[in-house]
Amino acid sequence: MAKLVASAVDARPPAGRLLLLAIQHVLSMYAGAITVPLVVAGALGLTPAETGFLVSASLLTSGVVTIVQCLGLGPFGIKLPVVMGVTFVGALPAVAIASASPHGLAEVFGAAIVAGVVGLLVIPFMSRLTHVLTPVVTGTAMLLIGVSLIGVTADWAAGGRGAARFGDPVNLLIAAVTLTAILTISRFGRGFLAATAILAGMIVGVVFAGAVGALAPVSLADSAWIAPPLPGQMGWPHFDLAASTTMVVVMLITLVESSGMLIMLGRISGRPLDAEALARGLRTDALGSIIGGLLGSFPCTSYSQNIALVGLTGVASRWVCATAGALLVVLAMVPKLSLLVAGLPSPVLGGAGLVLFGMVAAAGVHALSEVDYAQPGRLTVVAVSLALGLLPMFRPTLFDRLPKALAPFLENGMLIGVVSAIALNLLFKSTSSPRPAAEGGSAAPLHP
Template sequence: MGQSTHPVDEVLPFGQMLAVGIQHVLVMYAGAIAVPLIISAALKLPKDQVAFLISSDLFACGIVTLIQCIGIWKFGIRLPVIMGVSFAPVGPMVAMANSGLGLPGIFGATMAAGVFGIIIAPFFGRLMRFFPAVVTGTIILTIGMTLFPVAINWAGGGHDSPNFGDPRNLLIATVVLLVILLINKYLKGFLANISVLLGMTVGFLIALPFGFVNFSGIGQAAWFAPVYPFAFGFPTFNIGAIASLCLVMVVVMVESLGMFLALGDLAKRPVTHDDASRGLRTDGLGTLIGGIFNTFPHSSFSQNIGLVGITGVRSRWVVAVSGVLLSSLGLLPKLSNIIASIPVVVLGGAGIAMFGMVAATGIKILSKVRYESKNNLLIVAISLGVGVIPLAAPTFFHQLPAWTGALTHSGITLSAITAILLNAFFNRTESVEEVERELAADIPMSLKTDQDDRPAPHA
């Protein structure tokens, strides 16, 4: 590739892209299949239908990831963004399931919310002027803080696990984290780029003799199973369900905008309002595709932002390979079962490093904010405090009306809304061009300067 090629657009040797692409899949896999499992439990679906929902989920995640990374017409932010089923609408969808709406009604509401998201995306793209460094840094720091409990629960053995905190769990998670750190300190080039994959491999090998690896279901799973639209019947369209998921779609897009800004910072390609519009429009398209292919609303996965910082690999084509892998896993249930056999304790060690990278990026951005007056300090302080509420006290908002759940369930959303409103109150509204210049000039572009400053490795 020529020297003028931006690392985001660089096509690396296939072996390198495959290895780093596998890392992205492993990082997001547990989150990707969680929502279908939750909704299946609420609907009390038989095992074969649960398996099909998971396959549909993976297939759609892969398709939408490809659109987001490669770009088609006005869709796709063309950054290394991996897409997955969002956790934001879980509450409303479980309520739909409990009310007897069924999967056709949920999928119909999902499709309608996707169309709604496509329509409003350009408006959200114009909100860039409300995201100066004090707001962006606060949101990104909150994203990292919100992800920490996920990694810690994984490292302990998984939420509600009977052997949570077992010393063997802690040992495996610690070894994974140490391997990642040692590789990043002592190795360079390609091996440093796949430090997370190598750390997880070591953790998997240690987990085997402990009996933590569950291979059940692999032998019975088919090698190939097609995913086809409307497998559970033609969708139905319930006005209340549609309104609920459209409200959630607004929340999803607020969170995605913060993630795009974080990823643009790490990838050294600041996100413009046009970029943001294309990315958010793809959130809507992905949700529409999800409803058609028997799955749920999609959004950008924040788990993978930290992986870009850890590896220093910014190529969107690497994540496009991840999209191909995800769709393949959706069509190849046996391979999907093999990936699912990786213990969560292995993911925990890697998650602490990657999610910490997200939080640290927010701190670095906030270090560039001017604190001569106490206004910016108040914005950061109050926004972080509000963002921690769902983590510190999950039942804090339970006495409020049910419709507020779409806004109050997520610390990221609460922090983002609070930071935006406080910034508008304390500081003058900056133009889009001023914010873009700030992103380009003032925000540190990576926490891995020793990797990011060197050219992408070649075979």
């Protein structure tokens, strides 16, 4: 990616071009932004109306936090061209927390608020955290997230868990057509089309589903054109210590992930970050978790595909991304659009999910490839952490006889793997010679 001049960050393109560039950013991240609420809703068996609300709330949260990040608000906002969106890291913990609690998603919202507050408190110490959350830890976490989400996309490709025609060949064919379209567009598309390969592939999948008679009608008659997702519609935030602890771990991983992405963006845009600028950006991540909890959504992070788009287009204007944030807010206010998104055929989501979730796992592999395995214990840390993290995925009933209060931890393979990786990494560091400084960095930038 070409390095741009710092003045480009504050440049404001003409209105028409500004809008087109903002739409491009929205299209590049839209599929990823709606995937997390769809994953959570599908795993919890929510109704289309509830799913639509989660999609709208996630878009609203993403839009508000994007505007703050780009334009600044008090101590918040890095004032660079950043587009924020809900993070995959929190998807599985949210499902585990909601499934184990009688308060459902309300407990997730409360935990997100607590995680955001804790995030604000620990951000001044992030220089120390990056030495704890090394590529061994973050790579293990990303790999476990990607692998565990493959089960979700398999259910989608087969027609959706509990579907009457689960595994029907037509469903698998729709997923295959969607996947093939995404790969073809990614390979042969250019510029704008290649940047929106996932969304374009999903459109092809929907058209094909309609052609084979697998497109279920969506009733929009009972939904308003304009209706903001109001707080409390899915329950007011409920606070629980175990759930909050789980989301705090999610927040720490997100902050380390964001550090790498924001530093890279500073270099691309020609405005390298100092410690205070990075802190402003990370505070906005924490603020996004608080706002998400209040609005009925999930924690947010910077989207790497939009950072890549800055380098690809050569347009580093923060006003473009702020306009993209405003468009996300507008989209969140249109319930009919949210219902249409919620009514997407499951096999289409399955085809897209294979790419999105595979990218998450691949990013974990990339981070682990940066580990110096010549250092004593590094291979052991990865091996044991991956094995422990996979236990609840292969044997979901393994911990059923243990106290229910531990369920948010024990049913979440990613969390088990991360805690193991942190503990073992510290153990082997304390018993070996100091490792090279190069390995102390964060994981490779990632987000779907």
